[in-house]
Amino acid sequence: MKLLRSRVTVAFRLTIWYVIAFALSSFAAFLVLYVMMISDIHRHTDKALVDKAKEFSLLLNSQGVEAVRAEMVRESSSTGTGKVFFRLLTFDGKELAASDFSAWKDIGIDRIALKHTTADKPVFETLAIPGIGYKVRVLYAAVGSGEILQIGHSMMYDERILEGFREIFGTAMGIVMILASLVGWFMAKRAMSGVEEVTQTAIDISNGLLDSRVPVKGHGDEIDRLASTFNSMLERIHALVTGMREITDNIAHDLRNPITRIRGVAEMTLTGGGTTNEYEAMAASIIEECDRLLGIINTMLDISEAEAGVSKLTMEDIDITQLIKDACELFDPVAEDKGVGITMEVADCLRVIGDKQKLQRMLANLLDNAIKYTTAGGSVTLSVSRGNAHVVISVNDTGVGISDRDLSRIFERFYRGDQSRFQAGSGLGLSLSRAIVLAHGGDITVTSLPGKGSTFTITLPHSS
Numbered sequence: 001m002k003l004l005r006s007r008v009t010v011a012f013r014l015t016i017w018y019v020i021a022f023a024l025s026s027f028a029a030f031l032v033l034y035v036m037m038i039s040d041i042h043r044h045t046d047k048a049l050v051d052k053a054k055e056f057s058l059l060l061n062s063q064g065v066e067a068v069r070a071e072m073v074r075e076s077s078s079t080g081t082g083k084v085f086f087r088l089l090t091f092d093g094k095e096l097a098a099s100d101f102s103a104w105k106d107i108g109i110d111r112i113a114l115k116h117t118t119a120d121k122p123v124f125e126t127l128a129i130p131g132i133g134y135k136v137r138v139l140y141a142a143v144g145s146g147e148i149l150q151i152g153h154s155m156m157y158d159e160r161i162l163e164g165f166r167e168i169f170g171t172a173m174g175i176v177m178i179l180a181s182l183v184g185w186f187m188a189k190r191a192m193s194g195v196e197e198v199t200q201t202a203i204d205i206s207n208g209l210l211d212s213r214v215p216v217k218g219h220g221d222e223i224d225r226l227a228s229t230f231n232s233m234l235e236r237i238h239a240l241v242t243g244m245r246e247i248t249d250n251i252a253h254d255l256r257n258p259i260t261r262i263r264g265v266a267e268m269t270l271t272g273g274g275t276t277n278e279y280e281a282m283a284a285s286i287i288e289e290c291d292r293l294l295g296i297i298n299t300m301l302d303i304s305e306a307e308a309g310v311s312k313l314t315m316e317d318i319d320i321t322q323l324i325k326d327a328c329e330l331f332d333p334v335a336e337d338k339g340v341g342i343t344m345e346v347a348d349c350l351r352v353i354g355d356k357q358k359l360q361r362m363l364a365n366l367l368d369n370a371i372k373y374t375t376a377g378g379s380v381t382l383s384v385s386r387g388n389a390h391v392v393i394s395v396n397d398t399g400v401g402i403s404d405r406d407l408s409r410i411f412e413r414f415y416r417g418d419q420s421r422f423q424a425g426s427g428l429g430l431s432l433s434r435a436i437v438l439a440h441g442g443d444i445t446v447t448s449l450p451g452k453g454s455t456f457t458i459t460l461p462h463s464s
């Protein structure tokens with residue numbers, strides 16, 4: 001089973017490919033070398049035979065047939081009568097002189113070769129001798145005035161060299177293949193180790209070790225890139241999961257208080273003994289708490305909807321100046337009650353393409369906050385002006401301001417600053433405002449000085 005599994009691993013397949021590629025290239029190299037060796041051996045043998053024929057030609061011309069015969073006998077016995085033979089022939093194949101032929105009885109005279117032999121063109125043949133495993137290289141060369149010399153050279157030694165070469169190669173190939181398999185396996189394992197680390201990390205994470213990360217070696221190779229991409233993906237998922245957990249905790253926390261209060265009031269009604277007025281007050285209190293709960297849930301849904309982007313908006317051409325005037329009018333009585341003055345600095349008829357209801361909601365949130373966090377005697381100023389490609393709306397107040405610590409977090413869901421402790425609210429207003437502005441392709445920023453006031457600036461693309 002383990003063997004079967006290792007057979008399908010990439011490392012195993014890589015090793016097999018490596019060994020096959022190595023074996024094929026080694027074999028090709030051997031073949032080339034072998035062919036070159038054979039042709040080199042033939043070239044040398046042929047040259048030696050031609051040189052020998054020239055020597056005999058000179059001897060025949062200068063000293064005649066008898067001297068040639070004596071030289072043939074001497075030469076063949078000194079080299080070995082089984083290794084070489086000489087035969088002097090007439091052009092029609094009659095033997096004039098020959099060396100010891102006892103070892104070469106089966107070598108005949110090739111008439112066709114005789115016919116083709118000319119003074120400047122010798123003829124070569126390679127013959128297999130029956131009963132002997134080796135071959136013989138035979139030369140027919142014209143010598144003297146009208147004779148042909150037949151020289152035979154046993155290729156036993158050459159073939160033994162080639163045979164030795166083949167044996168050495170076979171053994172070397174065996175050793176090399178074993179080494180290639182080991183090296184291939186080592187290299188494939190090394191190359192795949194990064195992937196295995198990613199797999200191991202994934203296993204660790206699925207086993208609950210959520211902080212596991214793939215070690216990045218710093219080589220800058222593909223595996224390193226895979227590891228760092230995998231790690232950044234894990235970081236992102238981790239951040240998302242943590243964020244979602246925080247939101248869930250916040251929701252749970254924010255829902256628990258009203259539900260506890262509702263339960264308390266409901267319990268009181270059960271104990272009985274109250275007057276009708278008291279029961280009415282309890283019912284009103286329950287309705288109020290339920291409204292608060294519904295408000296939180298609806299705002300959460302509105303944020304999700306706004307975060308879904310422009311597809312969820314009902315876009316139209318809006319006079320944003322008028323929208324701001326309406327919002328001011330709406331909040332004027334509230335501000336007056338609190339002793340806060342509202343002023344407007346608006347340009348004439350600036351238009352944006354947007355969702356009227358959503359933008360009204362966003363303005364209402366900002367105005368509500370500005371009035372809520374400004375003490376009596378303070379003021380709130382709303383202004384709208386035209387920027388390069390945007391309409392710029394700003395909501396400024398002279399209120400309590402926001403500390404640096406809170407400033408970076410006030411747009412988070414359910415986040416409420418230090419100053420909001422004694423104010424009603426859910427910590428969702430700014431999250432919703434931000435989601436609405438972003439869905440319109442705009443931006444919202446805030447600057448604030450604690451104790452002096454805050455300015456929220458919204459940019460929206462204007463309709464051209």
Ligand code: ADP
Binds near residue numbers: 369370397417
């Ligand atoms: P909340 O319901 O608490 O007002 P928001 O999301 O509207 O929730 O605002 C988040 C927090 O930002 C508030 O709790 C408050 O601390 C701070 N904040 C918002 N607007 C202002 C403002 N105009 N002045 C001072 N603090 C503000």
